[in-house]
Amino acid sequence: MPALDEVACTGPWRHRHPGEKAVLAFGLLGCAVALPPWPGAAVVGVVAAALLLGPAGLGPRRLLRAARGPMVFVVVGALPLLFSLGGPALVRLDPAGVGAALALAGRATAALLCLLLFAATTPLADTLPRLHRLGVPPAVVDVAGLVYRMLFLLLDRIAAVRAAQAGRLGFRSSHTAIRSVAGQAGAVFVSAFDRARRMEQGLALRAEPGALRVQLPAQRLSRRFLAGTAVLLAAVVTVSVLA
Structure with missing residues (x-):
């Protein structure tokens, strides 16, 4: 079993309702996309990394192993913004592209950590059966x-x-x-x-496609967890806007 799936199946948040973890992870993802790259993306990335290394129990080595592959695509996608075409040279470094490259890399890294937060805490076997309710x-x-x-x-x-x-x-x-x-x-x-x-x-x-059914464990949404998530998201937005 891959390391990320193993952590999702044996981690501390294994028995939490997937909806709770989805609100937290995708709420942070929305903040990473909507807030300014600086300091919004940096704040979201730090919060997501802290949750992964702390409550989620992923560990530094597993986090680096899970993120190193997608980070290659982040770097490859940001590097072209450092160059421009035209002028005396066919390809030249563009100082104005440094900010755009850093903004793209920051948003992408923060979004990646948010997705890893959901993937490292929620097994796919818990997520797929509940997708029927979402249409x-x-x-x-x-x-x-x-x-x-x-x-x-x-x-x-x-x-x-x-x-x-x-x-x-x-x-x-x-x-x-x-x-x-x-x-x-x-x-x-x-x-x-x-x-x-x-x-x-x-x-x-x-059976016909869609007739496969599995029994899901009885889980209830934790109001305390959702309230803590709302407070955390509000704090991230406040710090990012006022900083």
Whole structure:
């Protein structure tokens, strides 16, 4: 199981209602988008990071591991704003783009931390069944759930194939490593295609799309948690506007 899913399933907020965590995470996300980049995005980012490292129990290493991939896209998206086209040189550094690049990177980083706050505290198995109440088509929810389950099966299959290839010295040189990776991709594709076909046949024999139902645990929204969230969001807005 990936580290983020493991934390979501075993973390301190595992048994809280998903609506509470959605109000907190997406409320902060709205603040990151609506408030000025400075100091709004910085305040939101600090608050989201503090919640992740504190009450959510993610930990610094897991936070860095979960954020390093998306942060690559943030950096790649902000770098072009530092350059401009035209003039004596075809491409030149634009001093006016520094502010825009920092603003984009700040907003994107704060938004990323807000999304990680929801993902690291709310398992997808708790979220998908409740999407019916929000008007999401049942077929879309079922497809999303099946794709989510297939990811774990594919990860297990990849690990098994890689272990078998390593046991046969499939990575002893660059040439054998390339051949092993190609064979691994082919084996995983065939396995995934066959499993998806069997799953489709099984679902077609059981029920119509959207007929799958799961039993959800009895959970109530905590008024104290929602009140604390409202106070926190109000404090973030106040500090960002008055600073």
